[in-house]
Amino acid sequence: MAARHRHRRAGHAPDRAPRARRLGAAGPARAGQPRFPLVKATLEDPSRPLPPNGSFRSSERWPSPPVDKGKSQKTTRRVPTVNTFPGDASLPPESPRVLVLYRRLIVALGVPRTVLALTIAVVALSLSLAVLIRAATGASLDPARLLPAALIPALIVPPLSWLSIGLIARLDRSERAQQHLATHDSLTELCNRREFFQRMARVHERARRDAQSAWLLMLDMDRFKQINDEFGHLAGDRALRQVADLCRAETRPGDVLGRYGGDEFALLMVGLDRAAAGSIAARLRERIVGTPLHLSDGRSLTLSASIGLAPLLCPGVTDPACLRLDKAIGRADDALRQAKRLGRDRICVAEPRGCETLAA
Numbered sequence: 001m002a003a004r005h006r007h008r009r010a011g012h013a014p015d016r017a018p019r020a021r022r023l024g025a026a027g028p029a030r031a032g033q034p035r036f037p038l039v040k041a042t043l044e045d046p047s048r049p050l051p052p053n054g055s056f057r058s059s060e061r062w063p064s065p066p067v068d069k070g071k072s073q074k075t076t077r078r079v080p081t082v083n084t085f086p087g088d089a090s091l092p093p094e095s096p097r098v099l100v101l102y103r104r105l106i107v108a109l110g111v112p113r114t115v116l117a118l119t120i121a122v123v124a125l126s127l128s129l130a131v132l133i134r135a136a137t138g139a140s141l142d143p144a145r146l147l148p149a150a151l152i153p154a155l156i157v158p159p160l161s162w163l164s165i166g167l168i169a170r171l172d173r174s175e176r177a178q179q180h181l182a183t184h185d186s187l188t189e190l191c192n193r194r195e196f197f198q199r200m201a202r203v204h205e206r207a208r209r210d211a212q213s214a215w216l217l218m219l220d221m222d223r224f225k226q227i228n229d230e231f232g233h234l235a236g237d238r239a240l241r242q243v244a245d246l247c248r249a250e251t252r253p254g255d256v257l258g259r260y261g262g263d264e265f266a267l268l269m270v271g272l273d274r275a276a277a278g279s280i281a282a283r284l285r286e287r288i289v290g291t292p293l294h295l296s297d298g299r300s301l302t303l304s305a306s307i308g309l310a311p312l313l314c315p316g317v318t319d320p321a322c323l324r325l326d327k328a329i330g331r332a333d334d335a336l337r338q339a340k341r342l343g344r345d346r347i348c349v350a351e352p353r354g355c356e357t358l359a360a
Contacts, residue, residue: 103168115161122153185259187237188244196258200268203256204325207270207313214312215277216332217267219247219284222304222344224263231295239293239303246291250284266332268312274349278358281307281347289345308336309358310350 106114130149134141183195191199200216207214221243228236240263247265251257256268269277285307293301310332312325331350338355339348347358 099168102164103172106165106168111162111165114165115158118161119154119157122157123150126150126153188240188259190244190248190265191256191258193258193260196256196260196266199256199258200266201325203254203268203270204312212271212313213273214268214270215272215274216310216312216328217269217277217281217284218260218308218310218332218336219243219265219267219305220307220336220340221263222306227301231299231301235293235295235301238295239301242291242293243288243303243305246287247284250280250287264336274311277309278347278349281309282358285345285347304345306336306339306344307347308332308334308339308350308355309347310335 105117109117126149127146130146131141134145139145183192184190185192204214221239224236224239227239244259244265247257247267251267252269254270258266260266269280272280285305288303288305291303293303295301310328312328335348335350335355339346339357342348342357348355349358
């Protein structure tokens with residue numbers, strides 16, 4: 001104790017090396033080695049996907065990024081296949097085949113019939129094995145001696161079946177929740193950007209195959225940063241949710257709606273001509289302007305939005321911009337920026353020779 005006080009009076013810090021050795025891997029990072037490599041990699045590059053199953057176990061490492069050492073190195077990442085069955089969520093690729101069949105049986109028969117079918121199957125199997133064993137050993141096939149072979153499974157199988165079905169139901173709910181979080185925006189409950197592009201590509205291919213017209217609507221809220229600066233980010237979140245609900249109200253079955261960016265939304269409409277797509281855009285703009293945003297302190301705000309429209313597919317038109325998905329997205333974005341430049345709160349439609357103002 002006296003030696004420690006002498007160190008402090010002399011201005012010397014006590015030796016911390018023993019504590020660092022006791023901490024081991026959880027202690028301070030060594031030179032050139034991060035303390036939490038997976039978390040550090042996530043913060044440095046948020047676009048990198050999570051490890052398998054979204055976990056951060058130390059045994060599951062991401063492939064290291066390619067290092068340029070004079071020649072190109074390429075890392076390959078295997079894309080797992082997904083097993084699906086009707087009426088339920090997608091299954092992870094590591095699900096056992098028996099579990100997949102069991103879940104399909106539950107979906108097809110229902111819980112009570114599944115328990116009854118399993119009980120009958122196990123009782124029949126137990127009786128068959130008992131008869132075979134007694135026949136092989138030369139014992140008599142007395143029904144009284146075969147009764148335990150049927151009674152024991154009939155008492156054990158039903159509760160075990162109910163327990164396993166409950167565990168599978170919890171697993172299904174967890175998988176559906178994870179899938180929803182991975183494909184939807186947590187604030188507006190709309191498709192996130194990645195899911196929107198995937199769905200848009202599928203709808204675009206189907207509409208092109210069926211020779212249907214398709215229009216892409218891009219919406220950007222006007223002066224959204226001003227709402228955050230003057231009324232707070234909670235008011236901005238409420239404004240985003242309200243606009244998302246209004247967009248959802250104008251969405252038809254088969255359309256694709258998603259949150260494109262911070263305050264931008266995108267809507268893909270299939271089977272509409274120019275007049276019908278413009279009518280939906282005008283109605284959406286009017287609903288946004290005509291629906292005030294009520295804040296928690298009693299104040300109200302009037303929202304507005306700028307909209308850009310572009311044809312995604314034009315049957316009978318050979319314009320390359322109407323045939324390529326990226327070109328159509330670029331034209332819709334150009335129309336949106338033109339609506340912003342002309343004073344906001346208006347609709348611009350992308351035309352082959354420029355943008356045309358539809359409403360202001």
